[in-house]
Amino acid sequence: MRIPLFAANWKMNQSIGEISPYIEALSSRLQKFPGQLGKNYQVVIAPPATHLQAMGAVIGGKGLELGAQNCGHTASGAFTGEISPKTLQEMQCNWVIVGHSERRHIYLETDAMIQGRLRGAFENQLKPIFCVGETLAERKAGKTESVVEGQLLVLKELKNHLTNQDWVIAYEPVWAIGTGENASPQQAQEVHAFIRKWAKSHLSGPVAEKTRILYGGSVKPDNCADLKRQPDIDGFLVGGASLQADSFGAIVENSLKIRS
Numbered sequence: 001m002r003i004p005l006f007a008a009n010w011k012m013n014q015s016i017g018e019i020s021p022y023i024e025a026l027s028s029r030l031q032k033f034p035g036q037l038g039k040n041y042q043v044v045i046a047p048p049a050t051h052l053q054a055m056g057a058v059i060g061g062k063g064l065e066l067g068a069q070n071c072g073h074t075a076s077g078a079f080t081g082e083i084s085p086k087t088l089q090e091m092q093c094n095w096v097i098v099g100h101s102e103r104r105h106i107y108l109e110t111d112a113m114i115q116g117r118l119r120g121a122f123e124n125q126l127k128p129i130f131c132v133g134e135t136l137a138e139r140k141a142g143k144t145e146s147v148v149e150g151q152l153l154v155l156k157e158l159k160n161h162l163t164n165q166d167w168v169i170a171y172e173p174v175w176a177i178g179t180g181e182n183a184s185p186q187q188a189q190e191v192h193a194f195i196r197k198w199a200k201s202h203l204s205g206p207v208a209e210k211t212r213i214l215y216g217g218s219v220k221p222d223n224c225a226d227l228k229r230q231p232d233i234d235g236f237l238v239g240g241a242s243l244q245a246d247s248f249g250a251i252v253e254n255s256l257k258i259r260s
C-alpha cells in the first residue's frame with residue numbers, strides 16, 4: 001500500500017520569520033482532514049538549509065516531516081559549501097530532494113554526482129526524493145522515455161538501499177516547473193507507468209510496487225485532483241503553490257478526497 005506523500009519544496013524562498021505562522025496555519029488545516037497525518041498520508045516540508053533548525057523546532061509533534069533540498073555525497077570532508085547528510089540526520093531531517101532539475105540545469109550536477117548524493121543520503125538514513133524529468137525540446141523530439149531512463153540508470157548500483165530503505169521518485173517535466181503549465185494527467189500517468197515498469201524490470205517487482213512516484217510541475221489546488229486520480233501518481237512535489245499554507249493545504253485536501 002503506497003500512502004500519499006505531499007512534499008513542499010520552498011526552494012530559496014521565505015524568511016525564517018514566516019516559518020511559524022505557516023506551520024501553525026498548515027497543521028491546523030490538516031487536523032480537520034479525515035485520515036491521520038503520518039499514518040494515512042505524509043507531508044514533508046523542505047525549506048532552505050538555512051531554515052532547517054528553526055523549522056525543526058516548530059514542527060515537532062505535529063506529524064509533519066522535515067526535508068532538505070540537497071545533500072553532499074559523504075558525511076564529512078573538504079567540500080566547501082556542501083551540506084553533510086549526517087548533520088541533516090542529526091537535525092531531525094528525514095528526507096532530502098536529490099537531482100532536482102534546477103540542480104541539474106543551473107548548477108550542472110551530473111548523473112554521477114547525483115548518484116553520489118543519493119548514496120550519501122542512504123548511508124546516513126535520509127530518504128531521498130529522487131527527481132527525474134525531460135526538457136520541452138526532449139519531449140518534442142520524442143525522447144521523454146529515453147531521457148528519464150538515462151536518469152534512472154543511477155539507481156542500478158544502489159539496489160540494496162532501494163530494497164531496504166524508504167525513498168521516492170519525483171517525475172518533474174522541466175517544462176512544467178514554475179511555468180503554470182502542468183503535464184496533463186494522461187501525460188504524467190504515461191511517464192509514471194513507464195518509471196514503474198522500468199523499476200520492475202531493472203530493480204525488482206516488490207521495489208516497483210512499494211516505491212511511491214510523485215508528480216511535480218505547476219501542481220495547484222485546482223489541477224491536483226485529476227492528476228491524483230491516475231493509478232501511478234502517489235503524491236506531489238510542489239514548488240510555487242507550497243509557499244502559502246492555504247494553497248499547499250488545499251492541494252493535500254483536494255488530493256486526499258480522491259482516495260476516499
Ligand code: PGA
Binds near residue numbers: 177219239241
Ligand atoms: P512548481 O515547482 O510547483 O513551482 O512548478 C515544482 C518543483 O520544482 O519541485
